[in-house]
Amino acid sequence: LAKTTQPISMDSYEGQEVNITCSHNNIATNDYITWYQQFPSQGPRFIIQGYKTKVTNEVASLFIPADRKSSTLSLPRVSLSDTAVYYCLVGGSYNTDKLIFGTGTRLQVFP
Amino acid sequence: GAVVSQHPSRVICKSGTSVKIECRSLDFQATTMFWYRQFPKQSLMLMATSNEGSKATYEQGVEKDKFLINHASLTLSTLTVTSAHPEDSSFYICSAATDDYSNQPQHFGDGTRLSIL
DSSP, rough: OOBBBBBSSEEEETTOOOOEEEETTTTOOTTTTEEEEEOSSSSEEEEEESSSHHHHOOOEEEETTTOOOOEEESSSSSOOOOOOOEEEEEESSSGGGGOOOOEOOOOOEEO | OOOOOEEEEEEOOOTTOOOOEEESSSOOOOOOEEEEEEESOOOOEEEEEETSSSSOHHHHHHHOOTEEEEETTEEEEEEEETTTGGGGOEEEEEEOOOOOTTTTTTOOOOOOEEEEO
């Protein structure tokens, strides 16, 4: 089964850059890497998705090394509203074995 | 972006009641919809995958007679928790994807908090 490993929690201060790394050693050739953000009592929200190298959008960057066994979500300048749980999800092909959410990383941003 | 609407957002009912939760994709056709369950401070656990017009595929340990899933159209899937008991109290979340969800992200609803008294 595809499995991801992330730090359980991280603390930061407003204005800092936050990098959250996810390990996915048994990623398959067809697997994409997707990151989601979840606030309490809400469904996850899509942040960013990538396959290799670097992807950037208006809210985050995603760095994926050549071996693709890990990925790093980078939030450039966090604010209090970025306090949430962040999940990385690997796969999504026609195999639901891949749709396994890990523990997620609980990010707490302080003023 | 793609919008998935889930209704109701919260249900409180007595033990033995059956509860239906709806999941709608508002601006795209969702060939595949997923149902998850999330307990407090835990991660999402996939319960079942439903494809339009066919029977749902349940994950191991999920009772199909307990959690009835119907995906009658490309924009609507329903989850019915039959004869709910307090241990069924949880946060239920649906998501929707196009057929080729290998490189398209899932779009999640905002969840339904089910409380069984």
